[in-house]
Each structure stands twice: as C-alpha cells, then as structure tokens.
Amino acid sequence: MLVAVAVCPCPPLLVPEVAAGAAPEMDAVRAACVDALGVLAAARPDRLVVIGPAEHGGHYPQGTPGSFRSFGVDLDVTLGPGATSAAELPASLAVAAWLLERTGWAEAPAEGVAVDMALTAARCAGLGAEIAGGSDRIALLVMGDGSACRSLKAPGYLDERAAPFDAEAARALGTADLAVLAALDAGLAGELQAAGRAPWQVLAAAAEGAGLEGTLLYDEAPYGVGYLVAAWS
Template sequence: MIRRLAVLPHPPLLVPELVGGAVDETEPLRAACLAAARELVDSSPHWVVIAGDPSGRRTIGPDISGTFRGYGVDVPVALSAVESTSDLALPLPALVAGWLRGAAGAMTVRVELVHPDLPPAECFALGGELAARAGAAVLVLGTGSHRHGDASVGRPDDRAGPFDEGVRAALAAADPEALRGLDPALAAELGADGRAAWQVLAGLAEATGPWRCTRSELLVPYGVGYHSAVWETGA
C-alpha cells in the first residue's frame, strides 16, 4: 500500500557540486526537495520513481549506479545502498533520484521512465498499473515551464505563469482529475517536461486515494517552474 508520495523537479542544479558559486542561490530549492525526500524515507526506505525521459518506457535499477560527469563534475550516485553496476549513460531523472536517495538516506530506488510525449490516457492507465506494485513510497520527478519571464531558458511566454499555477493548485489540492486534465500540447510548447509523469501520478492517485497534500511549493529560479509537494493517504 502506498502511504506517501512526493512530487519534485530533477534539475542538475540540485547537486551542489554542479552549481559552482550559486550554491546559496539554489539552496531554497535544494532544501525543499531534501525535506520532501526525507519525508518519503519516513514512510519507506524503498522508493519507486516515476519520471519522463526521451528514451521512453523502461525500468531502471535498483542495482545501477552512475555519475553526473556529463553535467560537468564527476559526482557518483547509486540507486541502491549496496553494490551496483555502473551505467555511464544513466538519464538525468535516474541520476537525480540516486542523488536524492543518498542525501535522504533511502535504501533503494526503482525508476519507471515514460516518454515525455506519452498521451494522457496512456499515462493515466500506466499509473493505475504501477499503483498495484509501487510499494509504500513513490517519488514523481518532473519540471514545469522553462518560459517564465526574461530569465527563462526558452523565449518568455505569458502562458507559463497560469500553467504552473494550475499545476501548483492541483498538487496543493491533491487533485488527480486536475492533473489528468493538463493539456499535453500546451505543456510541450511551454517546455514543461513533467506533464507525462504528473499524469501517471494522476492514474496512480485515482487508484489508491483519497489523498491529502501536506506540503506544496512552487519556486521559479532562472525562469523555470519547479514544483515540490508531499501527499499522504487519507481524507
């Protein structure tokens, strides 16, 4: 039975060694993510992670390790606290999941990847399938729009604010129907790569609820929407 789940982003800037002199500037986001990850450990040391990646649908771990070398610094991470096999091509969501596992003190992580363009109905169905075998703690990784204001990675888009506010409200209300209703075309235009993972969450939550949100926050450093939330079972 799933007792607690967390929704977090997976940018490389969470890792202090990768941000150079911006450690203090990125600390609020890092602190929010680690606080949520530690709450997951309180439910279970074994996590199932749901995230989007262009490699498409596959399962990774937990007997795998990797490194952030491709992001500028050789910071090793592992999906398990025991001996693992190295994979130098480990995708970013798995690397961040491994880093969060180590920082929060979890034992194992199994990563379930989906393609970021997976249609909503297929995301929802997959969430229902994963619900039956997810275990006690689930971590959903994904980012919001990267088009917030002049500091954005992409060209600024006035729709980014309302889109991420809608996601924030859905997470704060623990509302799977609102997540299910996210527009995949709009999410793609805004660079919100978390859409598919959030809609897998919607299917999982619908199959296992009711849920309540105990922590929810939206931060927008560098023009990117980063959501953090913790849900617990119960009305």
Template sequence: MSLVAAAVCPHPPLLVPEVAAGAAAELDDLRVACRAAVAHLTNASVDSLIVVGSDTTTVRRQPPFGGTLSPWGIDLPVGDPSGEQLPLSLLIGAWLAPHAADFQSVAVDAPPAECARLGRALAGQAERVGLLVLGDGSSCRTEKAPGFFDARAEPFDAAVAAALAGADAAALAAIDPGEAEELLVAGRAPWQVLAGACQDGDRKMTGELLYEAAPYGVGYFVATWQ
C-alpha cells in the same frame, strides 16, 4: 495494494551543489524542501519506493542504478555508476533518494491515458507503494528562461502548484500535453503517472506544497501527498 505516499521534486542538475558551484546557495531553500519531501516517503514506511521521471522512452530500469554528472560539467558519480547511465530526471532521483531500488522512466510525449495505466500498474506493485516523482514546470517564465517568455507559463505553473497542493489527481490528469510541450514542461508525463497511481485508491490523498518558484525562469515545485 495502493499508493500511500508520494513526493514531487524538480530535477535541475543545479540541485546538486557541486554542479552549481558558486551559485549553490541560490537553491538552498529548494534543497531543504526536497530533503523534507524525501523524508516524508521514508517516514511513510513504504514497501516499495519507485522513482519516476521523464526520458525519451518508457522503460523500467534495471540495477545497478546511477551514473555520473559529467554531462553537466562535473564528473561526480551518483549511486552506482557501473551500469547504464540514468537519464537526468532519474539521476537526480537517485541523488535525492539513494535508498531507492526501483526506477521507471516515462516518455516525455506519452499520452495521458498511457501515463494513467503506468501509474495504476506501479501502485499495484506492493501493499504500500511510495513514488518519488521528478518533473520541472514551464521553461518559459522569463525572457532569460530556456524557452524565452510565454505569457501562458505563469498561469500554467500556478494551476500545477494548486493541483499538487490539493492532491488533485484529476487536475493533473487533465493537463493538456500540447500546451505542456509548447511551454517546455518536463514534468507533465510523470505528474500524470502520479495521477494514475491514485485512481484505484480507496481514499482521497491530501497534499502539501513545500516549494514553488521559478529561480531561472523554470517552474520548480516540491510537494508531498499522503
């Protein structure tokens, strides 16, 4: 039982064209990359596709999976909105992969060791496990970014991009939680869950970076591992 494929995507609500409205075309390249990443998971013929994203707590979500985008300005249902509202990261995951049947949140402040344990547990769930990992990079890339400008943001995001491109689980596991928190990084804990999921594998994974940009001063990455 092991992780055989993974996709990493960001989770801005503007990824959904109806939310972005007149600005929808600005993220077309990102949407194309995200669709390609999810197709990578489908083509891997996984037995269990698990969506992982950050929230305030670490919880295995129970069906029905879904919610509405009304907190972000439009009452658009995603998945099955009859159950408990998914947090934004998992809601975007449900929008990207409507066929997913397993959703796991991880606390945004979860220590790296806890993230690693969770990743190993998820990778052991089935013979062929796939992960869709949702997470944004630094929110401090420009003066108009949500966290204003921080000179550390660009090199931080560059290191994450390199780790994702190289399927470098050790580099993701080594991300400093304190620095990530200061740079308003939403993806640190989910990325470290991915790193943990690789620890017990019997072969090294390869990666491909499909997208890297910071269109709104926030680092967005799309990558595939196999």
C-alpha cells in the same frame, strides 16, 4: 497500494557540484526536497518507485548507475545500494538518485521508471495504474519541472501562458487534485517545455483511490523555470 508521494523538480542544478557558484540560490528548493523525502520515509513503504521524464521510457532496477559527467562534473550516483550492469540513468533519475543518497535513503528498495516526455495522457494513466498495482506498500518519488518559459532569460524565453500553467499544476500538486493533473494539456506542456507533465499524469493514475492529501512545499521559478515540491500522505 500507494502510501506516500514526494514531488520534486529535476534540474541538475540541484546538485551543488553542478550548480557551482549558483549553488546557494538552490538551497531553499533542496531543503524542500529533503522535507518531501522525509514524508516518504515516515510512511515506511515496502518499495520506492522513482519516476522521471526522459527522451525515452524505460525501467531501471536498484543499483543502476548515473553520473553528471555530461554536465562537466566528475560525480557518480547509483539508484539505491548495490550495482548493476544496466544502462545509465537518464538525468532526471540521476538527480533523484543524488537526492536519495543525500538523505541517506534506506527505508525500502528503490527502482526507477523513465517516462517519455511525449507520452499521451492515456498511456500515462496506464503506466500509473501498473505501477500502483499489487498489495505491497509503495511510495513514489516523482521528478519533473514546470514550464521553462517564466522569464526573458528562461530556456524557452518568456511565454505569458507559463505562469498560469504552473499555478494550476502547483494547486493540483498541493491539494492532490488527481483530476486536474490528469487533464493537463500535453500540447501546451510541450510548448512550455514543462517536463513534469507526463510524470505528474502517471502519478495521478497511480494515486487513484489512495486517499492521499497533499501539501505544497515550494513554488518558485528561479532561472525562469517552474520548480514545484509537494508531499502527499
């Protein structure tokens, strides 16, 4: 049973050591992420599942290590307490692990699910239903960015379709509109480099029947990338 959701973006720039001199520019989105995680803690879940985009799908148990060494920073994290010999977390889940450490998460065991960014909507739905199945109280931390084409200096350059795509996603995340999230165009999302599309569609299926209400906490596009933060409870 799904009891709460936090939706956060997953750029490594959220980590001040990675952002370096640009770190203050990310203060507002970091604060919004902390607020969203507070909603998860208040729900007192039995289990936390962290979902994030990656090149390949996979499951990561509590204690899986991650790092930001590929971004030139000697910083290690783990997904929850403990240590395992599992493969290293993909970047999106490493950012999530950093957020959980930053907020001192200790409310419930945490596990990670990497979602292939090319996963079809139908397969996202199946994965979401699988994650939310069972009788335990589950909270989700869903990582994913909007389009990367919001400005001339954006990673994907300027695309006039990017702002409307992000606006639709923001409305859906802010109102917990499962139908709109489930119907996001995977092809368009790929062209706009919107890494959050597949995780958001996993969320839409996981939240079916949960009766959660959403609040949008942040909606901006620094560096030309859409960053959205929402909380559902």
